[in-house]
Amino acid sequence: MNKAGLSYYDIVIIGGGPAGLAAAISAKESGADSILVLERDRELGGILNQCIHNGFGLHTFKEELTGPEYAARFISRFHELGIDCRLNTMVLDLKAEAPSGDEGSSNGCIKTITYSSRSEGLVQITAGAVILAMGCRERPRGALNTPGYRPAGIYTAGTAQRLVNIEGCMPGRRVVILGSGDIGLIMARRMTLEGAKVLAVAEVMPYSGGLKRNIVQCLDDYGIPLLLSHTVTEIKGKERVEAVVISEVDENRRPVPGTEKEYECDTLLLSVGLLPENELSRGAGVGISPVTSGPVVSESLETSVPGVFACGNVLHVHDLVDYVSEEAAAAGKRAAEYIKGGASAGSDTPCVPVKTGNGVRYTVPSYIHPDKAGERITLRFRVGDVYRDCAICVYLNDSRIARKKARILAPGEMQEVILSGDELRSFPDLTEIKVCIEAN
């Protein structure tokens, strides 16, 4: 309890999905003692609970697990460690300051979290550090501004996944899918297995936004056509979807007149991108990247607000949950160190920006304090186009220090390079780190 009579935790983690779980476990194992996870759903595990397909955990556990199985391993470790969590709990507000009435608090870095739950009502607590792990949401139809009526039968792929896998409901029988993100691909297979007919997956880009293995296992294996450079240009049916019109698009993603083809269907599923859910982060004054829509972070995964860390899909959208767990573990460890050290990573140490060169859309982190970089730093990024027979290159100032060959790089797959902390620290007058794609 602090002066205002509010509960205090060293680390409060917002979100009990894969990121929040891994962050909590790692923070605990790194020596942080008082940790609280706040989860809005009725159980831990987040979106993994509705992902009943397999393919999770190949990197982490060297075996193929379903989403709930993958989550269960983290949840049991979480409980073994005796970490606190509150379920059915919605965080309403995060402030990077002490609660009002507690201005005299000696710790200037206190955070105030307001949440509500059925059992506790409206509650304010304070924390030394906060880890943002709220995940992401799906882009809706409106974001595409697709013309037509607004009938029943238009769902995002994730909503359909929840309806089928959790609620046991069938959202449709004849389905067209717009967008080839992974959830869309997974749902093409899932709907087929439940007896629905999936007519086609249309993708506006000339390449898929999903993983290659999902295209093979979810579309090719079931004879579902993937229409690249195509989009839905009209939705028909006033009450319930009756048909959609799919057109080819040119290189500027504009529909090509004369290529319209009508697909009679009762359902349109959308898998047109994910957006990090950063309303709370913004409210706390956390700087957000316009490219990722997630917080701008340092090597410690610390945001622009000292003591507020971010990991998982709230930071940037990942392709595999294994990388979420890995990144979140790093965030948990750094948050634990922050609590022990009592100070932020690096206001007083040199800071080097990570620049994005040719082909690289963004990097996480986007700046590095070499003094705080430890042994090694994982830089994660995505490319903006498909690159064949190329190399991922890293430059310190103007000198190339790494060149990793790649047969193919696609926007649907996250990339990473590992930087040595020693190399960064020993490089004379380091002013910039750059990652780019070069021809092989």
Add this chain to the structure above:
Amino acid sequence: MQNSYDIVIIGAGVSGASCARELSRYRLNILVIDKEADVCCGTSKANSAIVHSGIDCKPGTLMAKLNVRGNELMEPLSRELDFEFDRNGSLILCFDEEDRPRLQALYEQGIENGVPGLRIVESEELHRMEPNVSDDAVAAIWCPTGGIVWPFGMNIAMAENAFTNGVSFCFNTGVTGIDKEEDGYCLHVKRSKAILWTDGNTGEPLRSSLPDGEDTVRTRCVINAAGVYADQIHNMVSSHKIHITPRRGEYCLMDKGTGDIVHSTIFQLPTPKGKGILVTPTIHGNLLIGPTATDTPDKEGTCTTQEGLDTVMQKARLSVPSVPTRQIITSFAGLRAHEDGHEFLIGELQDAPLFIDCAGIESPGLTSAPAIGEMVCSIAAGLLNAEPDPSFNGTRKGIIDPKKLDADELSDLIRRDPAYAAMVCRCEMVTEGEIIDAITRPLGAHTLDGVKQRTRAGMGRCQAGFCTPKTMELLSRLLGIPMTEITKNGPDSLLLTGMTDKASSSCAAPGVSGGDNE
């Protein structure tokens, strides 16, 4: 279903609801009938959500008179009925010095119409008031009485208040024909999954389902508030035919937080080149741009078009170049009920006694609605020699919005009902408590859109991705219907096509969906 009424009001949009609410002040037996599943499903649902000042109506018209009167009534009504309204003022931009005479003429027309507080502001002051307005704007008319309103809130509030004062409502019931009889009218109706609400004034309001099929309803007086269908209804009884053209208006709505780009409603001065597109904050902090104006023969033609949406975005930028179209979360289209003479047709028909038209209600119909109700009520109550009902209660409380409470009030509320702590819609922060209220209150929601329009659950940036399954589950549980019978907005808009094989073999009971988080 009772078969005989003093008044049947056809249409539960904002005009019909306003008439019903005003008439519920009298000892009259009233039924509101609508072919749609809920109130506010036609023109009232998809419009600019603007309370117009009345400057642009032709002087001397009924439109001008009722607009100015409706504007006056809006604020007290919003307090009595607890719906959201803000007098944010509006600006009409002039982009060309050559158009000044037109700006001046419009200003003078406003004065003639009795619009208070009008003022011409020059470029410098204009840009001080609205820094994001285009540099090309050379002057504007400032209309301080312009406002923005929550159309669903207003329509629903008026209907609920009418209901709790004894007016019955019947949904999913279309009028297919009207016979003149000696002592009134016989309406032929067709029902499909019809829902009847009665006894709202008894403390035990009743919601009942009616069998599908055809039926008749007798009434002394008919009020025709049927929106784009008002011509069809009128022409069923009158030899003086009227004609209403559905005029489609397309809009784009941007995410919350964009609404502070402008403070007031920004119109463009109508020129021979066109009427222009407005840019306005909404009452909930979104930014709304539109509408287009395209005549269509289809009275259900509320589809958007690529061309229309492109026009809206392009023209909105003329007023506010920085309109953040990347933050569009949805687009929609509504149909204005444009009568050939562009005038409100309100009154008893010459060749049909006690048949009162409330037709041609296009913009500024939303603004005028309170005045339309007042006018129709005085006509109908007069013709029927109605007696005031002393038990009339003109106030109504809306669904509690926890976001508007301070911490202590919110704590109290959650203590009384923990459902107000359970968040269902993350984007608009709508709790289970609000959704339960929306479904269980008098004249409550029974569709997904009904919940959305009462609570805003699903209206936010994810457009119902997260909250749809949970809201469906609540509808199923509270209405005692299976998930597979839940609709978006009416009998033909089923949300599901069935259950999965596994689910249908393991549970068949209504409301049991496996997703309960109690």
